[in-house]
Amino acid sequence: MNTAHRNIRPEIRQLDEACANRIAAGEVVERPASAVKELVENALDAGATRIDVAYGDGGKTLIRVRDDGHGMTPDDLPLALSRHATSKIDGSDLLNIRSFGFRGEALPSLGAVGRLAITSRALGADGATITVTGGRVGQVRPEAAQQGTLVELRDLFHATPARLKFMRSERAEAQAIADVVKRLAMAEPYVSFTLSDVSTDTPRQIFRADAAQGALFDALEDRMAAILGREFTDNAIRIDAERDGLHLTGLAGLPTYSRGAAVAQYLFVNGRPVRDKLLIGALRAAYMDFLSRDRHPVAALFLTCAPDLVDVNVHPAKSEVRFRDPGLARGLVVSGLRHALANAGHRASSTVAGAMLGAMRPQTAPHASPPYQMDRPSAQTRAASYQLQAPMDMAEAPAFWTGAEAVSARHDSPDVGHSVPDDAPLGAARAQLHQNYIVAQTARGVVIVDQHAAHERLVYERLKRQRAENGVAGQALLIPEIVELPGADAAQLLALADDLAALGLVIEAFGGGAIVVRETPALLGQVDARALIRDILDDLADLGQSQNLQARIDAVLSRMACHGSVRSGRAMRLEEMNALLRDMEATPHSGQCNHGRPTYVELSLDDIEKLFGRK
Structure with a gap:
């Protein structure tokens, strides 16, 4: 730096209102989506029941928000464009915030960086409009308007062109606007929302959510x-x-x-x-x-x-x-x-069955012609066909029908699984396929269970219950390990010493910022105590609470469950299969294995009949 400049005392200046508003806009209005958020929140604070949002060119050239809220009087409009002017709070208690907005910065900030026009009418008052461009506020003029407020923001950041260089593509900005509107629509299900792209002469509705009813x-x-x-x-x-x-x-x-x-x-x-x-x-x-x-x-x-x-x-x-x-x-x-x-018990997502049906559905030629009416069998023909499909008595079975077919028939007989309740969610086991998949019949369709994944989850939940009842055993280190830490980190860990001891990790203060690790969880076997302590500290810094040690122990229990569960490739007796199904119904989280994959797939009878063209 030049020595002459270093000796010159800088003068403290009071920034003018326009500059202050542009600085505030840098914090409040980061991109078009930020402007939409501020305007929609204002509409919600005004008690609107319907909010229509439109944008042009990703919000760069136009943002329009119309609401049917309380509106503003002609005298309110100039005040609304002043910094820190708001109807949301009185300034006496900044902790008692019951509205979206309260700082009084949004409208003056938008007017400082774009061309802003506000048209509004309150109940019992005349409509009026006001404009502001680059911070210069115009005169209030009378305007015919419905109750509520219409805000139009054009040429965002025209007064601060440097900000335009940081704008993303129109598509990315439009997507950000849609995300903002949808998030606010989630929070207000009793308010109607529309979002439209008016970049072209033909407006395109992007999103619509009508006001919901009921509880x-x-x-x-x-x-x-x-x-x-x-x-x-x-x-x-x-x-x-x-x-x-x-x-x-x-x-x-x-x-x-x-x-x-x-x-x-x-x-x-x-x-x-x-x-x-x-x-x-x-x-x-x-x-x-x-x-x-x-x-x-x-x-x-x-x-x-x-x-x-x-x-x-x-x-x-x-x-x-x-x-x-x-x-x-x-x-x-x-x-x-x-x-x-x-x-939720054993419940698994319905999308699993949908994916399975999609995989099973036969492919058709893209331009295949629909079948002629004469190709469809008549009702009498279908009835006769279904009669022939009825199960036959085993004594009448053809001589060549043996082996696996006979086993399946025995499983389909009425007395098999008679002890299973008719309303059992996972039904009665009928067969085992490829020594890994249990097929069960329910009142509404068919369930296919991955026996290894299901039993793995059952064993895992049992091991977790045992851990909760008996705690996690620790193993004493032959030579306790001393870990040097900053004083604040050591104090944070020692404050959690009792919680860590319940998980088998015993630590003590060792003077200064050091701690000594005396025991580690026995389930983990040989463990790098220093690395474990660092991981726990990282969790505390990231989340405010460490899940790392419990996650490691749960991972060991998961591996134990995997090795202790019914293996793929093992033949199971019918009573074993039914016992597994009843266990699944009684065990929380049994709808997914330890890695979040489904343990069973359920197909309704309607879906199966659609696969075969019956519906």
Whole structure:
């Protein structure tokens, strides 16, 4: 740096309003999707029951949000464009936030970086409009308008062209806008939403969700079906748990209905969409025992509490929150999800059967002509055909019908499996195929069970129950291992010493920042204690609570279950197969193996008949 400049004392200046608004816009309006989020949240705070969003060129040239909310009077419009002017709070208590917006920064920030026009009419008042371009506010003018507010933002970032260089493609920006609208629509199932692309002369509707009706869970399922598809709601379980002022509701996918990336996880705090590391870690921990590391759960979870139990004023974008008691929030998510998954019992996702039907369905020529009516058998012909298909008496069976066919016939006879209840969910075993797959008949169709995967899960759950009842035995190290750590890390670990001891890891203070490891879990065998301690600390830094040691122990129990379960290739007697089916019905999580794969597939009789063209 030049010496002359170093000796010049810099002068402190008061930035003008336009510059201050552009700085604020850098925090609040990162991209077009951020502008849409602020405007839609304003509409929701205004009590809107219908919100229509339109964009042009990925939101770069136009963003339009129309609502039927309370609206604003002509006197309100200039004030709404002033920084820190808001109707949401009175400024006396920043912890009592009951609205989406409260900072009073969105509209002046948008007006500072684009061309903004607001048209509004409140009940009993005249309609009016106001414009602002690059921070310069125009005059209020009368305008014919319906009750509610229409906001149009054109040429976003025209006043700060450097920001345009950081914009992504129009397709990526449009996708981000759709994601924002859908997340807010999830939080408000009783509000109608539409999203349209008006980049061309022919507008194209991207998304529509009509206001749901009925009770909360019914409305939530309808809205989730509209956004995530009926397949999700068909394969999700309802979550409803409460503890010490926190209430968790929502829908969570079965472990067998998972994704290869964490792209379908939607978290809300007091109706506000958030991307919170604590809650994401809790969701992952809840499914830790059911999914392999490369699979991710699908969930939409809503955590509600009194406003003073959570701080939403952490960041101007309001996408992060801070709980007064983080451990309570995390524990509620983990326990609530695990309890609901346990109550799901042996249930597995219906998509498994759908995939199987797709694999079994015969391929047809792409341009095959439909069959002529004369090619379809008449009703009388079909009836005669079905009569011939009726089971014959074994005494009348042809001489060549022997071996496996005779075994199958015996399994199909009425007295086989007579002790199985008619309403047993997994039915009565009829046969074993390839010494690995159990075929059972239910009241509604057929179930095919992977005997090894199913029994592996049963043994694993039994081992976990034994661990919970008796604890994890530790093995004393012949030479205790001393691990040097920063003082804060050592204190954090020692605060968890009792919890770690219950899992077989015994540590003690060793002066300064060092700890000494005296015992490690016997189940793990020979273990690198230093590396284990580091992994636990990494978990604590990432999630606020370590699951690493328990995950390692569970992995050992899983391997033990694999070796102790019925192997593939072993012939099973009918009573053994039925005993396995009854065990599955009585054991939580038996619908998936230890790695999240399904243990059985169920095909309805209707689906089977469709495969054979009967329906």
